[in-house]
Amino acid sequence: MNKYTLYYCIFSSIFQFLKNYFWLTFCCIWIMNIEQLIIKFLVYCQSEKSYSHNTIISYKYGLEFISFFKEFYEASPQIECIESEDIKPYLGWLDDKGYKRATLKQRISAVKSFFKYLKKKEIIVHNPAQAVLSPKKAKRLPQYIQKSEIL
Numbered sequence: 001m002n003k004y005t006l007y008y009c010i011f012s013s014i015f016q017f018l019k020n021y022f023w024l025t026f027c028c029i030w031i032m033n034i035e036q037l038i039i040k041f042l043v044y045c046q047s048e049k050s051y052s053h054n055t056i057i058s059y060k061y062g063l064e065f066i067s068f069f070k071e072f073y074e075a076s077p078q079i080e081c082i083e084s085e086d087i088k089p090y091l092g093w094l095d096d097k098g099y100k101r102a103t104l105k106q107r108i109s110a111v112k113s114f115f116k117y118l119k120k121k122e123i124i125v126h127n128p129a130q131a132v133l134s135p136k137k138a139k140r141l142p143q144y145i146q147k148s149e150i151l
Contacts, residue, residue, distance in 0.1 A: 037118065041113075062106060063114055068090045068093045084128045087108075115128060
């Protein structure tokens with residue numbers, strides 16, 4: 001290995017370290033707040049993904065986890081600081097509000113899509129929603145009819 005290759009390897013390693021360090025440290029200053037990121041995500045879903053209007057509305061309701069953070073943690077979340085342990089109580093919060101499992105599954109799907117988008121656009125380093133499990137849909141028992149009801 002010649003000295004220029006060695007310099008390049010050292011320089012690229014240092015550059016990558018500094019990029020990651022400054023990205024994580026000063027992310028809050030340079031990146032939009034979470035509400036603006038949600039708007040960008042919804043526009044992305046509509047324009048680039050061509051999702052239906054109803055899907056966009058569903059995602060908008062699913063991303064109300066900001067309200068959860070403001071109520072539960074008494075602060076607006078910093079997007080790069082959110083961990084999967086911060087998202088899991090959101091399901092309990094929705095359950096306490098009386099939502100059914102299908103709604104919980106839909107809302108957590110919106111949150112997962114949002115964080116997947118942020119990871120794809122390199123706004124966050126890791127996807128915290130990836131480790132969150134979706135609730136299973138409740139199974140209903142079949143209703144049987146009596147012989148007398150057939151005729």
